[in-house]
Amino acid sequence: MEILTDDIRAMRERFTRRAFLGQSGAGLGALALGALLDPKQLWAENDRARGILSSLHFPQRAKRVIHLYQAGGPSHLELFDYKPKLAEMNGGPMPESFTKGQPIAQLQGKPLRCFGPQHPFQRWGRSGQEISSLLPHIGSIADEICIVRSMQTEQINHDPAHTFMNTGTQISGRPSAGSWIWYGIGAEAEDLPGFVVLTSHGRGGQMQPIAARQWHSGFLPSRFQGVQFRSKGDAVLYLRDPEGVDREQQRDVIDAVEALTKSQPDGVDDPEVSARLSQYEMAFKMQTSIPALTDFSSEPRHVLDSYGVDRMDGSFAGNCLLARRLAERGVRFIQLYHRDWDHHSRLKADIVMKAREVDQASAALVKDLKQRGMLDETLVIWGGEFGRTPMAQEDGRDHHIKGFSIWLAGGGIRGGMTHGATDELGYQAVQDVVAVHDLHATMLYLLGIDHTRLTFKLLGRDFRLTDVHGEVVKPILA
Secondary structure, three states, X not given: OOOOOHHHHHHHHHOOHHHHHHHHHHHHHHHHHHHHHOHHHHOOHHHOOOOOOOOOOOOOOOOEEEEEEEOOOOOHHHHOOOOHHHHHOOOOEOOHXXXXXXXXXXXXXXXXXXXXXXXOEEEEOOOOEEEEOOOHHXXXXXXXXXXXXXXXXXXXXXXXXXXXXXXXXXXXXXXXXXXXXXXXXXXOOOOOOOEEEEEEOOOOOEOOOOOHHHHOOOOOOHHHOOEEEOOOOOOOOOOOOOOOOOHHHHHHHHHHHHHHHHOOOHHHOOHHHHHHHHHHHHHHHHHHHHHHHOOHHHOOHHHHHHHOOOOOOOOHHHHHHHHHHHHHOXXXXXXXXXXXXXXXXXXXHHHHHHHHHHHHHHHHHHHHHHHOOOHHHEEEXXXXXXXXXXXXXXXXXXXXXXXXXXXXEOOOEOOOEEEOEEOOOOOOEEEOOEEHHHHHHHHHHHOOOOOOOOOEEEOOEEEOOOOOOOOOOHHHEO
16 A cells, blocks of 8 residues: 655645646746747856857857947048049049949939049058058058958948948848857856947047947847947946945845746746846946956056057047957957048048047057957958948038948958959949958858858748858958
């Protein structure tokens, strides 16, 4: 005769076959949901630095990316792509063979006249790269950078062009490149986000608004969204201890919330709660890491002078130095937006101011990374969302998507070379054309990622940063 103790009887009542199947189903459902919402939740705590990829697809050439984003559309014709034929035709009619049937932003239906380069160019370095006289500091690193003169994009107005450059699509709400990278390979920093955004502006152009959706995580788990650091005051809002609350009390609150969450029955478990807890933990750690990060007093005088900055002051120069400090601490993707490159008028005078704001610090960042042995594992990208027309708009240039220039350095890039070319008037990329999807595919490749294999399943299809496009630009690789 079977004798049932109270404990055994209670256990049997709790674990009937129906209850077992029901709770198992809920557990499997939660497991599946967790895999969809945040697969990293399924891994051990000490694996949190890793991304969703269990192993890299290629040897990793770069560990991180610093994107020096020049928002507004810097003119390739004044900076990196000199056109003597355009200078020769200055003031004359733009040949219709170049522009007929082509998208034009604000000059549509207006008489088109050629607008020659407004500043001279010269050869720089052993490589003899042709760069504007406006950029002597960038000229000094000519042998470190690869200038791509054959970029093209698909969006001719600022906001959709920013969206396309950042997410690979004009559809708002998709994950940004930084979020894809953080999601894919994780971050090395334990007390900082894996994706940080810095913004700055100066004088000499029309101010372009930058929307937070440009660094959003889209349909990826929310904790992979870029975190904007303010350039003045507190770098991150609400990190300071509230009045009357010390760090020990905050630690107690976080621990209590975590204990309460773990005590909940499986039937009401939510994977997003774990993600929110990880954000609380990150914010707690940042209370210590952020003040040290933004204090430039430990930087030698010669380093500060090389960037042209004394402190974190909201300038592009200050943000460049902060970017190097973020890179040292293991942040995976660092994006600097510098605005006001929208030169529809007063181009000749205003672009001088913009060049002065970014030239010294851009070059200082590359030199600083190299001196510290970090350039070989850091991919630096410099450029905007599109270029400017060879045709005049008053005494400026309109938006242009058919050909423009960017440059890259470090992290597996061949320095001292120019890739691709536009036609004789700088209108159309005609040689070794590089699309935005190609740039993204190349960036992921240098990070060790096959762009066709970093995907996220949503609504029955696999999404990726490059959608169904993109080829690695192998000629620019070291």
